[in-house]
Amino acid sequence: MKRPNFDHAARIARVEVIRGVRAIRGSGTRTVAMGFALLFWTVIPTLVGGFAAYSLGQALPDAPFEVLSAIRGGAAVWWVGVAVLVTARTAGKRGELDHPEGILTTVPARDAALGLLLAEYGRIVLVASVPVIAITVALVAGSGVFLSLLVVPATAILVFALATAVGFLGGVAVKWVTIRTPWLAKHRTALFAVAFFAYMFAIVSNTFGDVVALLSGALRGTPLAWFGDAVLLGLPGIEANPTYAVAAVAMTVVLLVVVGSLSVRATVTLWYTDRAQTTVDDDAVREETETTERNHRERDSYSGETRSSGETSAVARALSSVVSRPTLTVTRGAWRRAKRSPIKLLYVAYPLFFLYGPLRTAFETGVVPKSLPPLVALYGAWAAGATVLNPLGDEGAVLPTTLLSGVSGREFVAGHVLSAALVGVPVVATMTTVVGVVSSLALGQSLLLGVLSALFVVAGTVLAIGVGTLFPRFSTVEVFQSREVVMPSKGAFVAYSLVLFGGAAGAVVALVPAYASVGATMIGALASALASSTSANAISAGAAQVVGGVVAVLVGLVGPTVAYRYASRQFETYVVE
Known part of the structure; x- marks a missing residue:
């Protein structure tokens, strides 16, 4: 296979990212969903990571824990997490072209495949750029080591690049197996639901935390942990190994070439593969x-x-x-x-x-x-x-x-x-x-x-x-x-939820005396808000139970x-x- 045209691929990636942003902005539902996603992927990591980085910089060289070991394990786990995320996204929608007939008759398939890979990398960088910058600035402010201004963003770029390439290849492989296996193609929606509930169970039962801790310990001695040494270069009191840092860069460059080429070939093969008959539902x-x-x-x-x-x-x-x-x-x-x-x-x-x-x-x-x-x-x-x-x-x-x-x-x-x-x-x-x-x-x-x-x-x-x-x-x-x-419709969702939950809250206030005082406070505050009054209109707990009972009966x-x-x-x- 000939080498892809990088200019074509870059243009396709740019268009894909812009189209994705416009699609989110053009839909209220998608905007809200993206807002929640950014809360967990951008806002919380920015605040928590920035505070932790500043505190660590202030504490050096006398950190209260083994910083090098923890960062090595954390870097490896973060790489795995990004790779798994990209695998799931690629196995879903990101491994397919929206309008393949138009694109594949305009540019070679290899250019389009590389474009999708670059587009996914661009999305990851857009979401992660704010936390990375915040952590970098906070670490420099706390430690006074300006070398971190270079090594932290550079290491993040390498980690995201390699994890995206590996995850994209894994997602294409999963998608290929899915569309080629009739049973998987037929039950892919059910399997997705099972995976989603398994993920939720892992989060709730703290199994997820146990897995992260296990991976952190297991990967601490692998080449993936070398990225941790690169991040910590130059910080006082931390014996980061420069050889490991250079080896991490070399490993990333070599693997990007190999995995990137395999990803392009695998994606082109996926697009031209005969699919199981049960996948024609769409x-x-x-x-x-x-x-x-x-x-x-x-x-x-x-x-x-x-x-x-x-x-x-x-x-x-x-x-x-x-x-x-x-x-x-x-x-x-x-x-x-x-x-x-x-x-x-x-x-x-x-x-x-x-x-x-x-x-x-x-x-x-x-x-x-x-x-x-x-x-x-x-x-x-x-x-x-x-x-x-x-x-x-x-x-x-x-x-x-x-x-x-x-x-x-x-x-x-x-x-x-x-x-x-x-x-x-x-x-x-x-x-x-x-x-x-x-x-x-x-x-x-x-x-x-x-x-x-x-x-x-x-x-x-x-x-x-x-x-x-x-x-x-x-x-x-x-x-x-x-x-x-x-x-x-969103109106039906909101109205139905408010009515049902309002009726349930009324029943609780009416039947459980312990919540009657809480209900009285809330009803008084609501009455004050409706009357545009600055002072709360207090009502008794008994009156709140009566109001709650009326609401419950109405609902x-x-x-x-x-x-x-x-x-x-x-x-x-x-x-x-």
């Missing part, structure tokens, strides 16, 4: 065919002419004697959509981050806190309702047929309620009860909480359908690996009734524009 023709088939199948089901499909599950047979056929068809249609595109339900996992504290406490102490069972019930109810938060938009191209099929608004709403409740009620009730039993709650309290969680799931599901009907969304958004799916009883009627009426009178 192909436009396949999507159009599936939509057409589903259109005819569900139209026939609503009208009662034929069965929706050959599948007849035990649940469907049991429900057929209890609910009407149109209601059952709506339920099965919702299940089929979730089965065909489970990636669209990924957003249901977002609130799991708020359970980090109680779960971490449970793993560290071995004692499940009393706050965890109610939180599990609340999250389960929210998640069940969130799966049907866009009932009209989820119909997609079938919506006109559904509206004209003869199914009533009550049947449409009942079908969606069943689709979420039949799965959510047993799962949430069981998990809530089990967590309650494991915690210090009494058995009777755990069982009562399990029953209440089941009722909460049903109420939350009906509320979600009403809110989703009020704020429908029909446009698609990109979620993972260039997959575009219809997601609930748990009145709200679902209003939402059910509203959604039914809106479906029957909805006009497709």
Whole structure:
């Protein structure tokens, strides 16, 4: 293979980075997501790393710990972390061209492949530049050694370059195996979900910290640790080995040439590789065919002419004697959509981050806190309702047929309620009860909480359908690996979450006297804010319990009734524009 044209590759990389920035700025959702990412990847490392570097510089030459050993292990672990991150990103979307037909007919494939590699390196440098500069300046300010102004940024550039090249090659290899293996291609979304939850479990259970500590000790004596010597050159009281530093530079240069060439070859091979047949799910023709088939199948089901499909599950047979056929068809249609595109339900996992504290406490102490069972019930109810938060938009191209099929608004709403409740009620009730039993709650309290969680799931599901009907969304958004799916609107997310969590907070204030005073303070502050008063309007704890009870009743009883009627009426009178 001929050498890539670096000018072509640099231009492609520049365009890819600029397009990525514009895509983030053009989407409110992406902007918020990037803001959270930058919080963990830029803001926190800048503040914590800058403070640590300044403190270390001040303490030298009498540091309170073995600096060289710690930095060697840290540099090696950081290299591994960046390489793993780039591997995951490349195996997802970054190893593919957005418009391959246009680019590959304009420049050689090798130039485009190198361009993607350089683009990924550019993104890493953009995110990491601020923390690296802050740490460098803080270390120089603390130690007074100006040599660090050169060696710290230079070492960071080398670490990121080598880690990006190795990670890019690893991601291309993973992607090649995935698209060539039918089973992996078919279940890649499920495997991604498993990997995500495994990562979350590792973070919560402190397994991640144990792995980092193990890697730090294991890699401390490897060539990857030589980058640590390069960073510490010239600092007083630290015997950094200049030979290791020079060897790290030489190793990086050699490996960049070798790994970079392999990455370009592997990427070109990936683009021209025949893919397993099960990976055509994202192909436009396949999507159009599936939509057409589903259109005819569900139209026939609503009208009662034929069965929706050959599948007849035990649940469907049991429900057929209890609910009407149109209601059952709506339920099965919702299940089929979730089965065909489970990636669209990924957003249901977002609130799991708020359970980090109680779960971490449970793993560290071995004692499940009393706050965890109610939180599990609340999250389960929210998640069940969130799966049907866009009932009209989820119909997609079938919506006109559904509206004209003869199914009533009550049947449409009942079908969606069943689709979420039949799965959510047993799962949430069981998990809530089990967590309650494991915690210090009494058995009777755990069982009562399990029953209440089941009722909460049903109420939350009906509320979600009403809110989703009020704020429908029909446009698609990109979620993972260039997959575009219809997601609930941001307005529906915010409104549904505020209503459900507000009702739960009201119930807690009304039923738990210990939280009544807190509720009284918050209600008084809210009343003062609404009245534009500088002094808080204090209310008694008893009054707060009454207010909390009223809010809980409105959300748990009145709200679902209003939402059910509203959604039914809106479906029957909805006009497709």
